[in-house]
Amino acid sequence: MKSNVIWLLAILVILGGFAAWRFLTPRSLEEQSVAPNTAETATNWMCLQCNQQTKLTAREYETWRETPGKLDGKTGRGTVTAFKCDKCQTFTVVRVEYCDKHDLYYARMNLDGTTGDCDKCAREAGLRR
Numbered sequence: 831m832k833s834n835v836i837w838l839l840a841i842l843v844i845l846g847g848f849a850a851w852r853f854l855t856p857r858s859l860e861e862q863s864v865a866p867n868t869a870e871t872a873t874n875w876m877c878l879q880c881n882q883q884t885k886l887t888a889r890e891y892e893t894w895r896e897t898p899g900k901l902d903g904k905t906g907r908g909t910v911t912a913f914k915c916d917k918c919q920t921f922t923v924v925r926v927e928y929c930d931k932h933d934l935y936y937a938r939m940n941l942d943g944t945t946g947d948c949d950k951c952a953r954e955a956g957l958r959r
């Protein structure tokens with residue numbers, strides 16, 4: 831009878847531990863392993879140095895992030911994610927947005943951490959000369 835209680839307790843401890851582990855595991859870790867490799871998740875990236883354009887699916891993006899030496903290790907650039915360009919070997923590949931009006935890509939975030947915009951649109955709006 832006593833050993834039954836001990837077994838029951840042991841099972842409860844194991845189940846409780848498993849539940850806690852599931853609960854405490856960061857969601858992002860789970861999402862990383864199942865990042866979809868589909869066209870809908872693709873984002874546009876471009877090298878600011880040589881204008882080489884790349885489309886990255888969510889999974890490709892994760893793969894790049896996890897590849898040693900691919901992501902800029904320096905954090906002095908704030909929140910900007912800059913990957914290493916295969917062509918010119920500099921950390922200047924950033925996420926870009928497309929401007930329909932001028933048919934060009936521009937950095938969402940500049941390497942200095944400022945918000946990017948379409949240079950031509952900014953000029954037209956008189957924000958820049």
Ligand SMILES: [Zn+2]
Pocket residue numbers: 877878879880881882915916917918919920
């Ligand atoms: Zn490049």
Ligand SMILES: [Zn+2]
Pocket residue numbers: 929930931932948949950951952
């Ligand atoms: Zn524009």
